[in-house]
Amino acid sequence: MTPLPRLRIRDLRVRGVLVPLRLPLQTSVGTVTTAPLALIDLFTDEGVTGSTYLFCYTPLALKPVMQMLANLLPLMVGAAVAPADLDRKFQRQFRLLGNKGVVAMALAGLDMAAWDALARAQAVPLVRLLGGTPRPIPAYNSCGLGIMGAQRVAAEAEQLARAGLPAMKVRLGYDDATTDVQVVRAVRSAVGDGPLLMSDYNQALSVAEAKHRLAALAGEGLQWVEEPTLADDHAGHAALRRGSSVRIQMGENWWGPLEMAKCLAEGGSDLCMPDAMKIGGVTGWMRAAALADSAGLPMSSHLFPEISAHLLAVTPTCHWLEYVDWADPILQDTLRLEQGHALANDSPGTGIAWDEDAVARYLAP
Helix, strand or coil, X not given: CCXXXXXXXXXXXXXXXXXXXXXXXXXXXXXXXXXXXXXXXXXXCCCCEEEXXXXXXXXXXXXXXXXXXXXXXXXXXXXXXXXXXXXXXXXXXXXXXXXXXXXXXXXXXXXXXXXXHHHHHCCCEHHHHCCCCCCCEEEEEXXXXXXXXXXXXXXXXXXHHCCCCXXXXXXXXXCCHHHHXXXXXXXXXXXXXXXXXXXXXXXXXXXXXXXXXXXXXXXXXXXXXXXXXXXXXXXXXXXXXXXXXXXXXXXXXXXXXXXXXXXXXXCCCCEECCECCCCCHHHHHHHHHHHHHHXXXXXXXXXXXXXXXXXXXXXXXXXXXXXXCCCHHHECCCCEEECCEEECCCCCECCCCECHXXXXXXXXX
């Protein structure tokens, strides 16, 4: 049996890019026109490089995330590329400060890059390293469909429907429930009865207002409503679940598996959709998948479709992959979509490799 390669960390390269969104996205909390991405390359003594990216939400967070990654490098040089060991080390390192926000983002980026390096060293895609095989994952289109009124949303929905994915997500949180319902109906009218519709409030409502709006949306055929109220209000979401037939979807703002466990313990969600970055990279995702499996909750992904296609393929309660094209302009190969499904790249690692000309074009100042 061929021994597994033993990799040791030599260096880290971090670059920031601002990638224009093909479809700018206005949510209830602001408008996203560019994707601020921190590109990570983890170099090893053995010549294997692991790569990934972090989505920093706002350009204001890009430099702090990059600086945190640079600060971590001296603690890693010479260490084995062993994600569980690195996770244990850094959880202890940041116990007093806390492992959320910029710290958690940086640690997740290192974790994902480490797993990519391990898979590349064995010349297998990440999904195979994790014990699975590449398989089609149902994907919904999450590009666009922001807060921009029924007429413009309907026109954009028609455009997205031509991409051929079986579902799409519309952002809600207008001034009143009537407008939310009008927008959902406008999208449905534009795309017909075929595509399924998901929705997201981005934490815009009070519990009382959310109860009112869920009642108004109850007959509109939505697959789920994401985060109608504050993401950490598990009791509030549990109350909404008890009073509504519309399924509540939570998870994109869980900072690690422990927060997921708290939400599930309080009955705060019908479904779950962890974010590969916020949940703790590949290591955190696998722990979250075990929690979802034990609770019998269908598990979808949030953003990061390239690595999520690998992770969902080994997730027992795999549900939907959230498809966005935000990183496409700076990647050599983009996620493959076939017949409404996403397919993990079958090349070694996660399949993430940079288009260096595009990276140079979009480098953040």
